[in-house]
Amino acid sequence: MRKLQGWVLEDFGLDVVELSPVGHGADVAAQVWRAATAINTYAVKWSGAGTNTGHQVAAWLGDSGVPGVPELVRTMEGGLWSFHGKKRLTITPWIDGVRAAETGLTTEQWTQYGVLLRRVHSSEPPERLRQALPRHSPVDARVPPLAEQLQTRLTTQAPEDDVEAELAAVWKEHQDTITRLLIRPPEPSGRRVVCHADPHLGNVLVDGQVHLIDWDDVVLAPPEQDLMFMLGGMGSLGPTTPEQLKAFFTGYGDIELDQDAVTYYRHTRALEDAALWAEQAITGPDREECVDILRGVLGVGGLAQLALS
The missing domain is CATH 3.30.200.20 (Phosphorylase Kinase; domain 1)
Known part of the structure; x- marks a missing residue:
């Protein structure tokens, strides 16, 4: 300290x-x-x-x-x-506020959040900054080989302890889903805007105003990179009712969504979540919690099944 x-x-x-x-x-x-x-x-x-x-x-x-x-x-x-x-x-x-992942957002706050994300997407940074922005998350290149390594370890090697045994059981149960996630759809070619790239409610604080924090992973990408988080599969980290979704887009405004782009970013995030939560379930911390999160990502109503539907 x-x-x-x-x-x-x-x-x-x-x-x-x-x-x-x-x-x-x-x-x-x-x-x-x-x-x-x-x-x-x-x-x-x-x-x-x-x-x-x-x-x-x-x-x-x-x-x-x-x-x-x-x-x-x-x-x-x-x-x-x-x-x-x-x-x-x-x-x-x-910011002396509450974390939206724990408290949720009111209808009014969902609309405020839509306004905030639209302002981010509509921003026009200086050209030098725009050119410097990565087009993909730095995690993207690491995830497919990591998933392959996990596949080998969890399906062919003896687990080192009970938590890894449980992890291997979850992985094997959803083997077909994981195999399909490893085959990526074509990357979208639409217009690119400034995207936060991780705008779920775990990165939202509320103190009367809605704040979006943790800007480490900003990319230049189609707006669906961010909007994917609002369109299902994120559980309580995104809108969970039609009313909440309507409130968000009331603030965000009209957009003609590219469904292929939504699918691509769902698919990419689902593979990332599966690989990274499985890795953390092996290396820690919070290993048992990581197995539970992985089960949610791969299970019914999770992001993986939504991406592959």
Whole structure:
């Protein structure tokens, strides 16, 4: 903790008097703390996930006055982050709100969220920033070979413990689904916009206003990359009733959805979730919970079956 406080003071000029870890989030490559100075409170994130470009886009959106996108605190040298141990240290003002994944959104808040995501998709970043944006999530290239490795381990090797035995049973039960997920549909070729790429309710905070956080994975992609999360298969992390979906699109506005693009991004996310939750069920943390999440991804009503339907 003292080392982190030293980094924050040296890099950002903030004299932290209280530092508390924040346990939310599925990203094992990131750690988040609530940091209090004598006058303000901040969210401090130390992460090896995503790309630098995501923070640049978030900063540009925040500086452009897009409500609901947290502004980044600058370093003493005017940068958006500092590096320690090959990970980025970033700071944003602390949002003293509730996590939407735990409380849900009201009808009005779903509409506010639709307005926010439409503003992100309608934004026009400077050309140099647009050109720097990745077209795919950094995770995309890693997932197919990881899934193949898991396939070999979970179907041909003896499990190392009871949790892995349960994981292998789930994997084998849904073998046909996993095999079909490994065959990707054609990538969509439609217009590309700034996409958050992970806008489920686990990344939404509400304090009277709706805030979208965790901009590590920003990509330049068709809007269906983000809208897929609103169209079913995400359980309580997306709209769960027709009324909620209607409220979201009341705010987002009219769009002619490319169903092939929706299928592609559902398919890509389903394979990513299957592989990454299975991997974490082996390596930890929260191994048993990861098996349960994987069961939901692959089971009836889950994203995998929706993507393949």
